[in-house]
Amino acid sequence: GQSLEQPSEVTAVEGAIVQINCTYQTSGFYGLSWYQQHDGGAPTFLSYNGLDGLEETGRFSSFLSRSDSYGYLLLQELQMKDSASYFCARKGYSTLTFGKGTMLLVSP
Amino acid sequence: GAVVSQHPSWVICKSGTSVKIECRSLDFQATTMFWYRQFPKQSLMLMATSNEGSKATYEQGVEKDKFLINHASLTLSTLTVTSAHPEDSSFYICGAGGRSNTDTQYFGPGTRLTVL
Numbered sequence: 001g002q003s004l005e006q007p008s009e010v011t012a013v014e015g016a017i018v019q020i021n022c023t024y025q026t027s028g029f030y031g032l033s034w035y036q037q038h039d040g041g042a043p044t045f046l047s048y049n050g051l052d053g054l055e056e057t058g059r060f061s062s063f064l065s066r067s068d069s070y071g072y073l074l075l076q077e078l079q080m081k082d083s084a085s086y087f088c089a090r091k092g093y094s095t096l097t098f099g100k101g102t103m104l105l106v107s108p
Numbered sequence: 109g110a111v112v113s114q115h116p117s118w119v120i121c122k123s124g125t126s127v128k129i130e131c132r133s134l135d136f137q138a139t140t141m142f143w144y145r146q147f148p149k150q151s152l153m154l155m156a157t158s159n160e161g162s163k164a165t166y167e168q169g170v171e172k173d174k175f176l177i178n179h180a181s182l183t184l185s186t187l188t189v190t191s192a193h194p195e196d197s198s199f200y201i202c203g204a205g206g207r208s209n210t211d212t213q214y215f216g217p218g219t220r221l222t223v224l
Contacts, residue, residue, distance in 0.1 A: 033212070042201055042215045043152065087151065094140060096203070096213055098151045 004099035006088055011105045012078055020073045020102045022088030032064050032071040033089040033096065043087060047073065050091075078106050110136050112204045114216035121192055122224055128188045129219045131202030137182035138204035142213065143175070146199040158185040192223040 006022045024032065031050035035043035047055050049064035049071060061074040075082055085101040111134040121127050131141055139160045144152040156177055157165040164177035176188040185204075189196055201218045205211050 035215075040220075042218045045212055045214060048212060095142070095154060095157065097154070100151045 004088055004090055004097065006086075006099040006102050008100065009103045009105070011107065013107050014078055014080060016078050018075045018078060018104060020075075020086050020088075020104070022071050022073070022099055024069055024071070024088070024090045024099075026066075026069050028092045029066075029069075029090060030093060031091040032062070033091055034060075034062050034073045035087045035089060035098075036084050037087065037101070038084045046086075048091070075104070080106050080108070082106050110134075110205055110212075110214045112202065112214050112216040114202055114219050116219060117217060118220040118222075120222045120224065123193055124191055126188055126190045127192055127221060128186055129200055129202075129221075131185045131187070131204070131216050133183045133204040136205065138185075139182060140204075141179060141185040142203040143177065143185075143187050144201045144203065146201060146218075148199075152201060155187075160185075189221065192221070194223045197221055197223045 004024045012018045033048045034046040036046050037043045046060055047062035049055055049062050052064055052066055054061055054063045059076045064071040083106045085103050087101045088099045089096040113132045115130045119127055141158040143155045145155050146152045154167050155170045158177045158179040160179045160182055166172045174190055179185040199218050199220050202216045203213045205213050
């Protein structure tokens with residue numbers, strides 16, 4: 001199968017750090033992508049991990065452990081504008097399979 | 109990142125009519141584009157993979173005769189929803205790039221279809 005599991009909702013306050021976990025099934029796995037989607041908008045690419053380890057892009061970091069079939073997205077110094085849905089997506093050779101998304105609510 | 113556009117951004121149509129949605133890659137050539145559908149509060153579901161110059165590859169459960177895909181050039185793919193019904197109302201999103209395991213897929217802004 002190609003299912004991914006991630007929490008449905010996470011809440012945090014401004015300035016905090018949040019980690020969104022994602023587990024996936026390994027058949028045909030090439031890497032793990034993360035996308036942000038604001039309500040009514042299109043998904044925006046955040047990060048991709050093809051190899052084990054941490055990828056850092058500004059306030060956002062993503063981590064992958066192939067041996068554990070696990071990854072996470074780390075959001076630091078949270079801002080109100082970070083309130084959105086975050087999707088992990090399993091990359092096959094050419095296709096993406098999306099998780100159900102995690103809704104992040106950032107409060108003042 | 110790469111820029112992908114979609115047109116129209118929203119459309120309202122009567123039941124039984126057909127609607128065409130265009131997806132363009134503006135600053136790169138995309139031999140492969142992808143069409144997704146997203147219902148409210150749900151994930152993106154891949155409908156089909158659009159291949160330039162050849163037939164699209166449809167995911168299981170997606171009717172190819174209802175959702176017609178044409179990828180006539182390296183920068184344009186179209187999705188036509190034929191004989192639309194209210195249950196086809198959804199957010200349709202195209203993706204471009206990501207053809208190989210090292211490429212990133214970028215998404216258009218989406219088209220919100222409402223069928224009355």
